[in-house]
Amino acid sequence: QADFVCPALSLHGEAFRSEVLVTESLSIFKAQSKWKQLLRSPYRVLRFNPVCSQQASLYNAFEELLLGRTLESLQFQLQKRNGLSRQFTLDKIRPESDAHLLSIKDLEEALSPGANHDEIHLIRALRELVV
Amino acid sequence: MKILAVQLLRMGDILMTAPALASLRLQHPDAEIHLLINRSCKKIASLLEDVDRIHFFDRELLQKSLGDPNQSLLLAHDQLAERVLEWSCEDYDLMINFTQNRLSAHLCSVIKAKQKVGMHYSQSEMLQFNSFWLSQLNREEAELADGRLHFSDLFQLATGTAQFVAGRLKAADSAATIHPGQLVIQATTSDPQKDFPEQVLREFLRQLDKKQSGIERIVLLGAPYEEARLKEILTGLEFSSLEIALECCSFSRAKQVIESSALMLTVDTSTKHIAGFTDTPIVELALGWSDRFRTGAYQDGALIVSSPVGNLSGESATEEGRSAGLCAEQLSAIALVDIVLARITGREIDRELVARADLKVEQVCFDAFGFWCLKPVVNSAYRELFELQIARAKAQMRIDESTGFQVGHLSFLLKEFCAESLPASVQLEFKRFLASRITNCRKEYRETERQLLEVDRQKLSPLAVIGPVIQITADRRRAFELKASMKRTQSELKLVESLDQQLMEYS
Numbered sequence: 047q048a049d050f051v052c053p054a055l056s057l058h059g060e061a062f063r064s065e066v067l068v069t070e071s072l073s074i075f076k077a078q079s080k081w082k083q084l085l086r087s088p089y090r091v092l093r094f095n096p097v098c099s100q101q102a103s104l105y106n107a108f109e110e111l112l113l114g115r116t117l118e119s120l121q122f123q124l125q126k127r128n129g130l131s132r133q134f135t136l137d138k139i140r141p142e143s144d145a146h147l148l149s150i151k152d153l154e155e156a157l158s159p160g161a162n163h164d165e166i167h168l169i170r171a172l173r174e175l176v177v
Numbered sequence: 178m179k180i181l182a183v184q185l186l187r188m189g190d191i192l193m194t195a196p197a198l199a200s201l202r203l204q205h206p207d208a209e210i211h212l213l214i215n216r217s218c219k220k221i222a223s224l225l226e227d228v229d230r231i232h233f234f235d236r237e238l239l240q241k242s243l244g245d246p247n248q249s250l251l252l253a254h255d256q257l258a259e260r261v262l263e264w265s266c267e268d269y270d271l272m273i274n275f276t277q278n279r280l281s282a283h284l285c286s287v288i289k290a291k292q293k294v295g296m297h298y299s300q301s302e303m304l305q306f307n308s309f310w311l312s313q314l315n316r317e318e319a320e321l322a323d324g325r326l327h328f329s330d331l332f333q334l335a336t337g338t339a340q341f342v343a344g345r346l347k348a349a350d351s352a353a354t355i356h357p358g359q360l361v362i363q364a365t366t367s368d369p370q371k372d373f374p375e376q377v378l379r380e381f382l383r384q385l386d387k388k389q390s391g392i393e394r395i396v397l398l399g400a401p402y403e404e405a406r407l408k409e410i411l412t413g414l415e416f417s418s419l420e421i422a423l424e425c426c427s428f429s430r431a432k433q434v435i436e437s438s439a440l441m442l443t444v445d446t447s448t449k450h451i452a453g454f455t456d457t458p459i460v461e462l463a464l465g466w467s468d469r470f471r472t473g474a475y476q477d478g479a480l481i482v483s484s485p486v487g488n489l490s491g492e493s494a495t496e497e498g499r500s501a502g503l504c505a506e507q508l509s510a511i512a513l514v515d516i517v518l519a520r521i522t523g524r525e526i527d528r529e530l531v532a533r534a535d536l537k538v539e540q541v542c543f544d545a546f547g548f549w550c551l552k553p554v555v556n557s558a559y560r561e562l563f564e565l566q567i568a569r570a571k572a573q574m575r576i577d578e579s580t581g582f583q584v585g586h587l588s589f590l591l592k593e594f595c596a597e598s599l600p601a602s603v604q605l606e607f608k609r610f611l612a613s614r615i616t617n618c619r620k621e622y623r624e625t626e627r628q629l630l631e632v633d634r635q636k637l638s639p640l641a642v643i644g645p646v647i648q649i650t651a652d653r654r655r656a657f658e659l660k661a662s663m664k665r666t667q668s669e670l671k672l673v674e675s676l677d678q679q680l681m682e683y684s
Contacts, residue, residue, distance in 0.1 A: 174280035
């Protein structure tokens with residue numbers, strides 16, 4: 047089972063609303079249809095240590111998926127954002143090692159030949175920031 | 178009408194864009210003018226008069242997101258996409274990119290606007306400028322020595338203006354009271370090579386104190402974070418007649434201080450550009466990489482002091498100077514005192530003293546057409562002036578090369594250009610003419626250029642070299658001669674316009 051709950055809402059009201067996903071497995075986590083909406087807007091990944099430390103390995107896997115800094119997690123993120131997935135060919139990315147975290151440079155290299163004009167220049171603008 | 182001006186460089190660059198913004202306002206009085214700048218420049222942008230709304234590019238935030246492994250890889254992408262969408266929703270009629278770098282080009286490629294001017298990529302991924310002037314910006318930097326247009330002039334020309342106007346800053350609530358005995362000094366910049374060398378500054382203050390020149394108060398300007406450094410410079414100094422004050426303050430306060438002073442002695446930094454909007458006379462020290470031809474004080478009468486050794490950007494920087502930046506340490510404090518006092522009192526500079534100190538002094542002026550120019554004050558020997566003219570002519574020729582120009586025109590104009598008998602305003606008219614009437618340029622041009630380079634090397638008379646390639650018909654000659662003898666009266670301007678038209682048709 048997987049549910050989005052908001053523990054702060056009932057206690058502190060709308061201003062403190064923040065949704066928490068409560069789930070038991072990675073597969074259920076990945077299958078959540080609600081990701082489609084959540085992943086489309088800018089978000090930050092927060093770690094709530096009292097809970098996360100209980101299931102550290104599971105939490106790390108969740109976190110990795112949300113950060114999209116590995117090939118698998120980036121693929122997951124792009125799958126949830128159909129418009130964006132067409133812009134990149136992830137096969138082009140060759141991580142130097144398993145520990146290699148993806149960067150904007152990898153994203154630039156992964157741009158598909160048929161990527162649209164706006165996406166190309168958005169990624170290239172970001173790439174300029176880390177030159 | 179809605180216009181977006183993009184200036185993603187530093188604070189000084191934003192201030193140098195102010196005349197272009199004023200020009201846009203003049204050309205489109207009812208337009209809503211927006212400005213896109215880096216968020217770190219927020220403080221300076223609030224001083225600008227001709228901007229209705231400012232948008233910020235969160236460079237540092239995006240860089241942090243991109244570099245932080247604990248943030249989503251797509252976070253910066255989404256943040257930027259969101260901002261781009263906001264800007265695009267403004268539905269701009271015109272967007273002008275005054276920044277000549279790849280970041281701004283990519284950004285301006287994705288922000289929607291009906292018309293785009295300045296570096297951007299078209300839908301077919303072609304690099305486009307849609308402006309003759311902005312297309313030359315980088316090229317000039319890379320290839321031209323000292324015959325370049327000031328950034329403020331170039332930005333104004335990019336707006337399509339036919340008439341230069343002055344940039345404007347927001348006026349203070351109350352007019353400043355001028356203290357005739359107050360000298361304000363901006364000694365520090367974000368680039369140590371451009372800084373007023375500490376020991377020279379200390380010596381300068383000592384000499385000024387000795388002179389009992391009427392300067393009673395020195396205000397050292399700086400950013401709030403520079404206070405400790407400025408205090409350290411003053412440590413151990415004692416003065417008999419000078420009072421020294423520190424002003425580590427905001428830009429608006431700095432403007433007030435400048436306005437209340439008799440003169441500003443400054444290095445190449447953003448407060449220098451602020452001073453350019455005031456009536457306070459400026460003496461600028463162009464040190465390090467400071468490029469006085471592009472970014473010099475934009476104020477009529479301002480003096481720019483540079484050193485053949487001290488300036489690393491220019492034509493005569495020595496290898497030692499380039500490598501060590503030690504040149505600035507050799508600046509003569511005594512000569513600087515003389516220049517400053519001469520500027521305040523209006524007396525002549527002691528040319529011998531300044532020349533002996535190996536300093537070059539130039540004065541800013543605006544020619545009859547409004548172009549920013551430098552006029553030699555010290556070391557103004559004919560040879561130097563002549564070399565400057567040749568360099569500018571060469572520069573203009575390079576500008577023309579992209580769109581082409583018939584070699585006959587170039588040669589003839591260059592000949593006239595270099596003729597001693599022509600007044601400066603006519604020479605400048607020719608330059609302008611060169612830039613605006615361009616048709617075709619071929620192999621002969623390159624040959625001419627090669628010969629000109631040879632002229633520079635051998636210090637030969639250019640007329641002897643140019644002579645053989647002059648190919649000009651009698652009609653054209655007559656037209657140019659009429660143009661050369663024109664006076665700037667209304668009727669004659671009309672005549673020139675009709676001549677221009679004839680020349681266009683002829684071409």
